[in-house]
Amino acid sequence: MQSALNFHRDARAVVGNPVLRAGFRGAMDFLMAKRAAQFPDEGAFAELRAAGEAIRRYSLARLPDLLEQLERNLTANGIRVHWAETPEEACALIIEITAKAGGKLVVKGKSMVSEEVELNHALAGAGIDALESDMGEYIVQLAGERPSHIIMPAIHKTKEEIARLFAEKVPGVDYTDSVDALIQIGRRVLRDKFRETKVGLSGVNVAVAETGTLCLVENEGNGRMCTTVPEVHVAITGIEKVVEKLAHVPPLMTLLTRSATGQAVTTYFNWISGPRRPGELDGPREVHLVLVDNGRSGAYADPRFRATLQCIRCGACMNHCPVYTRIGGHAYGTTYPGPIGKIISPHLLGLEATAPLVTASSLCGACGEVCPVKIPIPDLLIRLRQQSQGNAASPLIPGAGAGRKRLMATAMGLWSRLYGDPGLYRLFAWVATRFRFLAPSRQGAWTDSRAPLKPAARTLGERMADRR
Amino acid sequence: MSTGMPPPRSYPAKPADVYLFGTCVLDLFDPEAGVSAAALLEREGIRVHYPPEQTCCGQPGYTSGFPEEARRVAAAQLSLFPEPWPVVVPSGSCAGMMRLNWPALFADDPQHLPAARAVGERVFELTEFLVHVCGTRLDDRGGSRKVVLHTSCTARREMGTHLTGRALLAQCAGVETAQQAREAECCGFGGTFSVRQPDISAAMAADKAEALEATGAEVLVSADAGCLLNINGTLEKRGSRLRGQHIATFLLGRLEGRS
Ligand code: SF4
Numbered sequence: 001m002q003s004a005l006n007f008h009r010d011a012r013a014v015v016g017n018p019v020l021r022a023g024f025r026g027a028m029d030f031l032m033a034k035r036a037a038q039f040p041d042e043g044a045f046a047e048l049r050a051a052g053e054a055i056r057r058y059s060l061a062r063l064p065d066l067l068e069q070l071e072r073n074l075t076a077n078g079i080r081v082h083w084a085e086t087p088e089e090a091c092a093l094i095i096e097i098t099a100k101a102g103g104k105l106v107v108k109g110k111s112m113v114s115e116e117v118e119l120n121h122a123l124a125g126a127g128i129d130a131l132e133s134d135m136g137e138y139i140v141q142l143a144g145e146r147p148s149h150i151i152m153p154a155i156h157k158t159k160e161e162i163a164r165l166f167a168e169k170v171p172g173v174d175y176t177d178s179v180d181a182l183i184q185i186g187r188r189v190l191r192d193k194f195r196e197t198k199v200g201l202s203g204v205n206v207a208v209a210e211t212g213t214l215c216l217v218e219n220e221g222n223g224r225m226c227t228t229v230p231e232v233h234v235a236i237t238g239i240e241k242v243v244e245k246l247a248h249v250p251p252l253m254t255l256l257t258r259s260a261t262g263q264a265v266t267t268y269f270n271w272i273s274g275p276r277r278p279g280e281l282d283g284p285r286e287v288h289l290v291l292v293d294n295g296r297s298g299a300y301a302d303p304r305f306r307a308t309l310q311c312i313r314c315g316a317c318m319n320h321c322p323v324y325t326r327i328g329g330h331a332y333g334t335t336y337p338g339p340i341g342k343i344i345s346p347h348l349l350g351l352e353a354t355a356p357l358v359t360a361s362s363l364c365g366a367c368g369e370v371c372p373v374k375i376p377i378p379d380l381l382i383r384l385r386q387q388s389q390g391n392a393a394s395p396l397i398p399g400a401g402a403g404r405k406r407l408m409a410t411a412m413g414l415w416s417r418l419y420g421d422p423g424l425y426r427l428f429a430w431v432a433t434r435f436r437f438l439a440p441s442r443q444g445a446w447t448d449s450r451a452p453l454k455p456a457a458r459t460l461g462e463r464m465a466d467r468r
Numbered sequence: 469m470s471t472g473m474p475p476p477r478s479y480p481a482k483p484a485d486v487y488l489f490g491t492c493v494l495d496l497f498d499p500e501a502g503v504s505a506a507a508l509l510e511r512e513g514i515r516v517h518y519p520p521e522q523t524c525c526g527q528p529g530y531t532s533g534f535p536e537e538a539r540r541v542a543a544a545q546l547s548l549f550p551e552p553w554p555v556v557v558p559s560g561s562c563a564g565m566m567r568l569n570w571p572a573l574f575a576d577d578p579q580h581l582p583a584a585r586a587v588g589e590r591v592f593e594l595t596e597f598l599v600h601v602c603g604t605r606l607d608d609r610g611g612s613r614k615v616v617l618h619t620s621c622t623a624r625r626e627m628g629t630h631l632t633g634r635a636l637l638a639q640c641a642g643v644e645t646a647q648q649a650r651e652a653e654c655c656g657f658g659g660t661f662s663v664r665q666p667d668i669s670a671a672m673a674a675d676k677a678e679a680l681e682a683t684g685a686e687v688l689v690s691a692d693a694g695c696l697l698n699i700n701g702t703l704e705k706r707g708s709r710l711r712g713q714h715i716a717t718f719l720l721g722r723l724e725g726r727s
Contacts, residue, residue, distance in 0.1 A: 362658025
């Protein structure tokens, strides 16, 4: 199971690695600039964002109905709908579909939900190969790693690292660090596999309830290949990805592509509305949709956390996050890194496995400011901290209280007693200022990178009293 | 309110009296800034009242996930501002806590919620108050100085205080304001974040210190006491010559021909 329990150790390793640090910094600067260029007008952005937020909130408010409507209309279109409460159920369903099709290989388009349920691992256990066809995912798979970003899975790798990886792992390939040549190599390998495979897998960006349509945006054309060439197409997504109407798609996709990669539109936009119909020359014979819950309905049921599910997975919050910029995606130890990871992972994995993540924010608000659907990420983090510290009113989320440490709780209790009692506080402040020469030169983690704190000679309260 | 700027607020006419809420950080670590803030307000012909029982807005507990503890501290402030005067706070993130987060903190506490809202609505950050309520005109008597401004993240994003800070500095004829790279990026303070995630916080603070040093500014000014503790501590440990000063101290110094 995924967990963030090594977060401090792994984060420290990246913080101390100047090459990785510079790589992430450069990549995030680039993505931030590209996004900013897409939203030159603040007023227009505010309007679009309000529309995006309204659509997501409206969809969530009607989620149970929309899911039923979606299932009805997908079924009418010939798409088979499967429900998976847990990652294990999702994987078992996909293994079964693949086995029925006689498949030994699943060629995958980009899908973070498939990472979330650890599909590749499960497929391997069932003797089925998985091949990633998104270039970034392919690189990460070759390297035996996980994506470090939800949009740019291989953003942590330099061109030279990728060149070495290809030379080492792809048969018959010599070292080249020409990006074009590397992409051609990848495409050639994948082309053959598309012809060979019986099953293609993809994610879903939005599912439209009234028409029973699955929408998928991508830039490489591999998504189109996965969803049209193999006999069987399996789509997998979270239960929150549904909207009511086709008209809801354009604002969300505009926000998504601009926020994610700074593109006004993606190169490919796939509308999937069913398997091959009689008389049609191509397209899959079977289309399946696996709808994954995995803790989402828990977040949904709690009005304090429902906004978490507004997310359209654009990645802008991580691109703008000063913490992600310093440590990259792997240190989080979870499928979704960055701010969205911090707010969604506790619902997927429980707080026992994710407690270090909820403290890993200065609450600077950069994420909430850029989020295209206005998720109040810092507010949600504060609520998660209450849960993690065991200080929240019910309902509790799984693992509530897991982050509570006696030292912190005691310190907070003392602080509260002291600052909640003016007389006591004045006494304390008097002592702290008069004995300031006793201020220790080592003050825990603070002085690892900072000079010690030293109180002033007299408090502001005293000095203001003198002025009267 | 963590998704960007709330709707623009309407500002009252300049009052005859204000309360000053000095904040816990200024009380212990930078009283000069609080005294300077009072002097700047008095210069506007305003009487400044400093309730002596004040302690802290409760932010450290609130942001760490200890609402009960935070409520206890914040509740102790609620009765200290009985007159309908504005409450001026010389620290952006504390002002934001009182104005924007107190309602959430006391949401399930009907006994204190009305007072928390009523006081919160009267809270103004110092530079915001000077620019928008007082229409301050500064008569700069200082020499020529290159200055760089740092604004706390929440104050910038919730109240736009980077703009009011800049506006005040722009009034100082002798002051040249330097631009730092990635001005809007967090300095890594974040209250308890600085000690709970020390490695990440230190990396952020080091980058901030570097960006500030690279401007060649002689002084760093900020309206945010917490950020200043973090940045000054980092600059000092690095052996940097640059130091941060609270904007109130700096501006008063300019008026008196000192800074
Ligand atoms: S939380 Fe917002 S910014 Fe982050 S990935 Fe989701 S939609 Fe994008």
